[in-house]
Amino acid sequence: xxxxxxxxxxxxVHAQLKTSSKLFSSSPNQFGSEPNENVNFIDSGMxxxxxxxxxxxxxxxxxxxxxxxxxxxxxSVFERKNYFYPDLxxxxxxxxxxxxxxxxxxxxxxxxxxxxxxxIERAHLEQDAGKSIHDIDPKYSFIDLNRVGTPLLEIVSYPxxxxxxxxxxxxxxxxxxxxxxxxxxxxxxxxxxRADVNLSxxxxxxxxxxxxxxxxxxxxxxxxxxxEYEFQRQINIIDGGGEIEQNTxxxxxxxxxxxxxxxxEFSHDYRYFPDPDLLPVNLSQEQIDKxxxxxxxxxxDKLNKFIDNYNLDKDIAKIIIAEKQNANxxxxxxxxxxxxxxxxxxxxxxxxxxxxKENNLEVNSLNDKTKDITDLLRLISDDVISNKAGKExxxxxxxxxxxxxxLVKELGLEQVSDSGELEKIIDEALVGEEExxxxxxxxxxxxxxxxxxxxxxATKGKGNPKLINKILLERLKK
Amino acid sequence: MKNSIxxxxxxLIEKKISVCELYDEYLAKAxxxxxxxxxxxxxxxxxxxxxxxSQDRYDNGNPLPLDGIPLGIKDLFxxxxxxxxxxxxxxxxxxxxxxxxxxxxxxxxxxxxIGKNNCDEFAMGSSNETSYFGPVINPWKNKNSQKDNLVxxxxxxxxxxxxxxxxxxxxxxxxTGGSIRQPASLCGIVGLKPTFGSCSRWGIVxxxxxxxxxxxxTNCVEDAAxxxxxxxxxDFNDSTSSNHQREDYxxxxxxxxxxxxxxGIPSDYLEDVSEDILNQIDNTKKALSKHGIEFVxxxxxxxxxxxxxxxxxxxxxxSSNLARYDGIRYGVREDGESLDDIYLNSRTKGFGDxxxxxxxxxxxxxxAGYYDAYYRQAQKVRRLIKNDxxxxxxxxxxxxxxxxxxxxxxxxxxxxxxxxxxxDIYTVPTSLAGLPGIxxxxxxxxxxxxxxxxxxxxxxxxxxxxxxxALAEKELSFNE
Numbered sequence: 001x002x003x004x005x006x007x008x009x010x011x012x013v014h015a016q017l018k019t020s021s022k023l024f025s026s027s028p029n030q031f032g033s034e035p036n037e038n039v040n041f042i043d044s045g046m047x048x049x050x051x052x053x054x055x056x057x058x059x060x061x062x063x064x065x066x067x068x069x070x071x072x073x074x075x076s077v078f079e080r081k082n083y084f085y086p087d088l089x090x091x092x093x094x095x096x097x098x099x100x101x102x103x104x105x106x107x108x109x110x111x112x113x114x115x116x117x118x119x120i121e122r123a124h125l126e127q128d129a130g131k132s133i134h135d136i137d138p139k140y141s142f143i144d145l146n147r148v149g150t151p152l153l154e155i156v157s158y159p160x161x162x163x164x165x166x167x168x169x170x171x172x173x174x175x176x177x178x179x180x181x182x183x184x185x186x187x188x189x190x191x192x193x194r195a196d197v198n199l200s201x202x203x204x205x206x207x208x209x210x211x212x213x214x215x216x217x218x219x220x221x222x223x224x225x226x227x228e229y230e231f232q233r234q235i236n237i238i239d240g241g242g243e244i245e246q247n248t249x250x251x252x253x254x255x256x257x258x259x260x261x262x263x264x265e266f267s268h269d270y271r272y273f274p275d276p277d278l279l280p281v282n283l284s285q286e287q288i289d290k291x292x293x294x295x296x297x298x299x300x301d302k303l304n305k306f307i308d309n310y311n312l313d314k315d316i317a318k319i320i321i322a323e324k325q326n327a328n329x330x331x332x333x334x335x336x337x338x339x340x341x342x343x344x345x346x347x348x349x350x351x352x353x354x355x356x357k358e359n360n361l362e363v364n365s366l367n368d369k370t371k372d373i374t375d376l377l378r379l380i381s382d383d384v385i386s387n388k389a390g391k392e393x394x395x396x397x398x399x400x401x402x403x404x405x406x407l408v409k410e411l412g413l414e415q416v417s418d419s420g421e422l423e424k425i426i427d428e429a430l431v432g433e434e435e436x437x438x439x440x441x442x443x444x445x446x447x448x449x450x451x452x453x454x455x456x457x458a459t460k461g462k463g464n465p466k467l468i469n470k471i472l473l474e475r476l477k478k
Numbered sequence: 479m480k481n482s483i484x485x486x487x488x489x490l491i492e493k494k495i496s497v498c499e500l501y502d503e504y505l506a507k508a509x510x511x512x513x514x515x516x517x518x519x520x521x522x523x524x525x526x527x528x529x530x531x532s533q534d535r536y537d538n539g540n541p542l543p544l545d546g547i548p549l550g551i552k553d554l555f556x557x558x559x560x561x562x563x564x565x566x567x568x569x570x571x572x573x574x575x576x577x578x579x580x581x582x583x584x585x586x587x588x589x590x591x592i593g594k595n596n597c598d599e600f601a602m603g604s605s606n607e608t609s610y611f612g613p614v615i616n617p618w619k620n621k622n623s624q625k626d627n628l629v630x631x632x633x634x635x636x637x638x639x640x641x642x643x644x645x646x647x648x649x650x651x652x653x654t655g656g657s658i659r660q661p662a663s664l665c666g667i668v669g670l671k672p673t674f675g676s677c678s679r680w681g682i683v684x685x686x687x688x689x690x691x692x693x694x695x696t697n698c699v700e701d702a703a704x705x706x707x708x709x710x711x712x713d714f715n716d717s718t719s720s721n722h723q724r725e726d727y728x729x730x731x732x733x734x735x736x737x738x739x740x741x742g743i744p745s746d747y748l749e750d751v752s753e754d755i756l757n758q759i760d761n762t763k764k765a766l767s768k769h770g771i772e773f774v775x776x777x778x779x780x781x782x783x784x785x786x787x788x789x790x791x792x793x794x795x796x797s798s799n800l801a802r803y804d805g806i807r808y809g810v811r812e813d814g815e816s817l818d819d820i821y822l823n824s825r826t827k828g829f830g831d832x833x834x835x836x837x838x839x840x841x842x843x844x845x846a847g848y849y850d851a852y853y854r855q856a857q858k859v860r861r862l863i864k865n866d867x868x869x870x871x872x873x874x875x876x877x878x879x880x881x882x883x884x885x886x887x888x889x890x891x892x893x894x895x896x897x898x899x900x901x902d903i904y905t906v907p908t909s910l911a912g913l914p915g916i917x918x919x920x921x922x923x924x925x926x927x928x929x930x931x932x933x934x935x936x937x938x939x940x941x942x943x944x945x946x947x948a949l950a951e952k953e954l955s956f957n958e
Contacts, residue, residue: 041576045802046574046576046808047556047564047569047572047803048555048556048578048679048681048682049680049681050679050716051717052715052717082801084821086804086806086817089802089807090801091801091804092801141817143806271798271841271844271845271846272849273794273795273853276686276688276718276795277684277687277717277718278717278718
């Protein structure tokens with residue numbers, strides 16, 4: 001039975017850094033270009049070419065160091081990791097090995113209703129490799145070197161994770177943080193964030209088992225599937241009297257299964273040694289301190305602020321802080337308007353997010369419309385228009401079809417809040433309703449709803465419902 | 479007697495010769511000398527427009543520092559549009575689309591390239607016998623055995639032979655463990671290895687990155703200063719390039735020293751050396767003593783470890799630097815059934831024996847389980863060697879040593895790698911320390927072959943080192 005078993009998981013997360021150029025060359029660091037378009041002589045490993053460190057990557061690593069509570073090392077060393085592969089033109093990957101730039105950090109993640117501290121052993125800078133494409137031609141493989149030399153920060157956790165859900169919470173939290181501090185775009189589909197999962201199983205309370213490493217997972221769905229499959233696979237082997245072999249595994253997305261890529265016996269000897277083309281990275285305390293203000297507000301800071309200062313419900317606050325751009329949009333609206341933050345938040349996570357999702361938009365695309373949005377919300381909260389009318393106008397405002405006040409006029413959606421006018425309409429509506437009036441006075445509350453509806457209809461929906469309600473009650477109680 | 483750069487420039491300025499006539503003279507020599515000192519002689523028409531531009535500058539009275547000077551370039555420097563092979567089969571069809579930093583400086587200063595000089599394959603060798611294009615023949619002959627073809631030394635053997643035979647005024651070489659100084663010594667010319675970090679490595683086919691350094695092979699010390707003035711510049715694209723303030727190496731080169739100079743002679747270098755070699759040191763000592771220079775005995779503590787340290791570190795770096803030659807993107811590719819076969823066949827057939835040997839040594843010393851015993855240990859010893867030099871250079875201004883333990887030997891004579899490696903015994907320690915060293919001709923052996931002595935200076939003190947070498951040269955010149 002698998003309930004006696006527990007899994008022990010450590011993660012290596014590779015985050016592509018959002019620099020404009022590569023780690024050691026001036027080629028653009030961007031996704032989606034034509035094959036081999038972003039490749040220069042350094043990237044393609046031409047004779048005599050030399051790497052030059054992009055200091056922007058160091059700054060991003062330092063920012064990450066602050067965000068993930070790392071010790072930021074003043075001395076780190078780039079080494080060469082030697083192996084042959086066609087998408088690795090130099091024949092080695094430049095990485096940090098003995099002396100990484102960051103060590104001993106942690107983050108807190110949610111685990112069920114509790115918080116759990118996940119310790120992070122280290123994070124180091126390294127070059128990404130290119131891509132080998134095997135499915136274009138039956139005989140030949142194709143090589144795209146665009147990704148060669150793209151800066152990666154490899155973040156290596158301790159084996160502190162014990163379920164697929166924790167792993168997903170951990171990666172989500174990492175992703176959120178990295179996006180907040182603007183070092184990674186977090187786009188898992190494009191491979192900007194990828195994870196290697198190291199998993200072993202043990203009977204509860206026993207010693208650690210032999211681990212297998214599942215390589216290169218780039219979606220939450222696959223990570224969950226792979227973990228669950230691998231967990232069961234290892235249990236089945238042990239239950240069947242077998243032993244776990246320390247293997248590197250691949251996850252087959254079509255079958256949902258993991259399978260061995262190579263065993264430890266065939267593992268590479270990477271022959272790491274300090275890259276003689278590069279000097280060690282030696283940072284002064286001053287250089288490190290200078291980066292600190294660039295870290296900015298982290299998600300947890302924002303969450304607390306939204307709850308404490310803006311009175312948001314925790315659930316709504318969490319939705320808004322989930323992505324930095326949402327939080328930014330929200331804070332921009334608050335700064336530009338006197339509408340209650342709670343009211344803005346309700347509309348943001350409701351109709352506004354729905355509109356963004358429906359139209360496949362970037363949240364940032366609304367940044368220049370915040371004034372119009374808050375103007376509209378002001379009209380709603382001041383009862384100038386009804387909630388319903390607000391919902392009708394919102395898409396037009398978001399599409400840039402006009403100013404809210406103009407749209408309200410154009411569409412004739414202004415609420416009738418003139419009590420004289422409403423009294424007249426109500427009086428007309430009550431004509432010939434003696435029977436129902438008696439019913440209400442006899443205690444049937446349902447009749448009130450009927451009258452409100454009738455009056456609203458008579459105002460073509462523009463009557464202020466609160467006012468109608470009030471006047472009706474006065475009339476009926478007479 | 480060969481003309482110096484300043485003499486040639488004077489002749490060009492005074493219109494005694496045109497840039498084109500000068501070039502044609504050297505080109506003819508390069509084509510007629512049968513010493514195999516060039517892997518490629520550049521077509522005349524490729525140089526014509528540069529020659530004309532150069533002549534225009536002379537005619538307009540504003541020539542550049544090296545205007546019109548015909549140079550040889552070791553076939554390790556990438557030259558744009560001109561085949562660059564590192565004397566290896568695996569690069570025998572490689573034409574770079576970029577110009578190395580150093581050769582670009584030389585072009586910027588108006589020089590004209592005659593061709594690409596033969597060298598040991600990937601600069602690995604001390605006799606120029608490992609070249610895919612065959613050995614280079616030393617222009618000098620043993621007077622007691624005239625018919626023998628001798629090695630020019632290596633790895634910049636083609637550069638040294640080309641300068642000695644007169645097919646270029648100077649040649650750019652590279653020195654990793656003695657590859658400029660040793661062939662300069664065996665060919666009777668001047669060879670300067672600048673301080674590591676002086677001249678950019680950008681665009682030079684890498685052998686051992688922490689040791690490789692470009693430098694000139696020239697007929698005289700002053701020419702070395704001319705070339706050094708051109709190539710010694712900071713380069714942002716080489717992270718190990720030093721950004722210290724460069725000096726003009728020509729200004730004081732013929733001046734005598736203002737202060738009292740003390741030179742150390744390491745007695746441990748002179749144990750078990752031949753009389754020929756001892757004579758070089760004695761001659762030099764006598765010549766310079768006349769100028770009030772003081773000589774003292776010094777003793778290194780680390781000399782015996784230098785060669786083994788070098789033959790761990792250099793191959794380790796080489797094994798990784800040469801990984802990019804896989805036949806996939808450029809160079810010669812051999813067919814194979816699988817990817818591994820393509821790698822195996824391309825590299826097995828593409829590299830010669832010495833290169834293969836060093837790649838294997840390098841891979842071995844970096845392997846798991848051996849790294850600490852070899853690579854890490856060698857790095858520590860290298861630090862000790864540096865300290866050893868610093869200790870001695872705190873006591874003396876320069877160090878004087880033989881450049882080589884022997885004269886030029888017969889092609890094919892040294893088949894055993896270890897005895898070949900020992901040829902660099904006096905040059906390797908300087909390389910490990912990263913210090914500048916210059917070899918100048920100091921006399922002839924009993925067999926009438928040239929020998930040289932090496933002066934070693936402190937970091938980035940090329941200016942005074944050249945000054946000293948120029949002084950010694952005046953006293954020692956044997957080929958005038």
